[in-house]
Amino acid sequence: MRAIIIDDERLARAELRKLLQDFPEVEVVDEAANAEEGISKIEAQNPDLIFLDIQMPGKTGFDMLASLERSPNVIFTTAYDEYALKAFEVNALDYLLKPVEPKRLADAIQKLHFVESKEPVGNGEHTNRSLLSENDQVFVKDGERCWFVRLSDIRLFESVGNYAKVFFGNNKPLILKSLNALEERLDEKTFFRANRKHIVNLRMIDKIEPYFNGGLLLELKGGEKIEVSRRQTVKFKEMMSL
């Protein structure tokens, strides 16, 4: 596993690097001292894993993740942050408290191995890095709450001004991305632009009904009803037929 450590304190990075020496499977390929540096290094190195401090100058760790196209696996490191810890408990994200206990670190890495072996997110697959695959996860932050979401779990993107509402599970947080920008990054085999305002996950469609004007009405697994415009209906039928 190739990892990047992102923390604003040099000593904290040095300490974590040292602890990671006991885990030959984790190779620390780079370090970053703030969110901006983190983003550029993640894009350059494309790591499997990042160790991320939450409180950093400029952007926080959460903000950094939210601005990434695709999130690598993340283990948060924090000294003491009640507010952040609450967010973790809700979403079962993995975190380490500084100073890091070696056993906790071992558990966290072990857990990642387990996830990796169950759902291979082999990076070699991504020949085209600009396109997001179904197994990619994104980090979504809406106010105080945050989630890691696999694209395959997302049913629907809905355009709300400059924002997009992301539907998954029982949540529908807003992210600051336009629907057009999203469409460019999403795999069109899975995500279909149904109309001006909606992108649906084709695997999350429950029912398809004819609609007036020669359009279609899709009912998603979450109960949302989405109209497919006439022009897109032709495309939709093309894609769904053999």
Place this chain on the structure above:
Amino acid sequence: MCQLIGWGMVVASMLFFARAFNITISKNVLFGRIAIVFVGGILTTHILRLFIKWRGWMLQSVEKVIPKLAIAMVITSLMFSLFILACIGLFDLPHEKQTFAARLLASTVNNGLLILAWVLIYYFYHFIEKSRKQQLETLQLEALIKELELKTIKAHINPHFIFNSLNSIRALIDENPARARTAITELSNILRSSMQADKTETVSFEKELSIVKDYLALENMRFEDRLKVEYEIDEDTLDQQVPPMMLQTLVENAIKHGISKHIRGGVIKIISDYKNQYHQLAVQNTGNLNGGLNAEGFGLSSTQNRLGLLYGDKASFEIKQVTPSTVEAKVLIPVQMN
């Protein structure tokens, strides 16, 4: 006790009226009557008082109590009159030549007025007593709250800082063992002083400054070249008394907003000198006061509160932008002469 004084006054007024109007009855009869009224009054109203207490009438609402009280007053007055008439009969004192019933009625009405006065005084007294007690309790409660507030304010040291420092120290153990050792001493000093801060209201500025220096040394270890510290200390101010951990709180705040949020860090400057009749303590940091201070949180409001609790309105605290890139938090404490 009040009963004795009250009825004593009734007796005195009876004597006064007897004298004033030169009522011509023998002294024996007069004193006999007075004694009967005195004893009877105390006896019956005492029973009334016990009854009021037993039924808890003092605590009930006025509308509920008034009708009950009226009945109780009539009964008490009747009992009082019966007592008087019985005594008069018993000791064979002279009385008006009327039927017993008529005398009883007249006496009841007469004494009813006395009882009414008694009830009014009784209630008035208790009302004042109660509100006085309440006021006392409120004051005591306020003092307690103040004390507790002061304690929690003083005991406050950012856990984020403690754990980050410990983490840095762990990294230093290999890299620079000597620095790691001094860092442990510095952290111990800070923890000790934050615990002791509960016990005293003020400490010498010298002591407070040494804690702040330890604190900044530790932050320097964490932030390295992102943090620069400058001191501008008038040595004469070292003997002044200051609230413990107050400068510390301000410095912590300056680090939080001036250094840790900025990628390139900044400068912290600590100033202590005399200004007119005040000991001026100021902490400057690089940065901007982006509009409101509400987001500044616990540190600053607690400083304001502490100064208020310790010095009333004699001390002052303000935070403002002094240059486009410098924020200053300034405390003025009245100078104490030794």
